[in-house]
Amino acid sequence: MRIGELSRRTGVNAHQLRYYEAQGLLEADRGANGYREYDESAVLRVKQIRHLLGAGLSSQDIAYLLPCAVGEAPELPGCSELLTAMRSRLRRLDEQMKRLAQSRNALVDYIDAAERMGDASYPPFDDAAAEPVPA
Numbered sequence: 001m002r003i004g005e006l007s008r009r010t011g012v013n014a015h016q017l018r019y020y021e022a023q024g025l026l027e028a029d030r031g032a033n034g035y036r037e038y039d040e041s042a043v044l045r046v047k048q049i050r051h052l053l054g055a056g057l058s059s060q061d062i063a064y065l066l067p068c069a070v071g072e073a074p075e076l077p078g079c080s081e082l083l084t085a086m087r088s089r090l091r092r093l094d095e096q097m098k099r100l101a102q103s104r105n106a107l108v109d110y111i112d113a114a115e116r117m118g119d120a121s122y123p124p125f126d127d128a129a130a131e132p133v134p135a
Contacts, residue, residue: 002037003028010046017046023059025049048074055095056085062086 002016010017020026021036023060028036028047048069064085076082088091 001038001040003038006038006042006046009043010050012046012050020046020049020059025059026061044072047072057086057089061089122131 001009003017006012006017007014017026023030024047026038026042028038028042031037045066048066048071049062050075052065053059053067057065065076065082068079068082069075070077075087
């Protein structure tokens with residue numbers, strides 16, 4: 001099948017499919033006309049990639065995990081190398097979430113403090129411009 005059909009069958013746009021191919025996640029043969037040609041297994045592979053991306057894994061992580069993936073969800077065997085890779089990604093996500101929570105809490109504190117101080121006659125703030133607009 002060509003890239004357009006794979007896109008229709010998976011709901012993933014052609015640009016993303018080409019990206020997956022460039023990252024080594026998806027393979028395509030080239031027809032005599034130079035068009036990408038995917039076999040039927042590409043549909044399952046794309047679905048696996050989407051699920052793993054949804055879990056927050058990087059394309060590098062996915063390239064490492066895909067050879068062991070079974071089924072659409074996919075299921076992954078519990079071998080130590082795979083578990084190490086997934087635990088490493090989980091730690092990175094936990095660290096990012098901690099930093100985001102800290103940033104959120106600091107922002108809430110600033111908002112609370114500003115609301116307690118009341119209107120200090122600052123110039124109006126235009127969200128679209130993302131900086132104060134002169135009065």
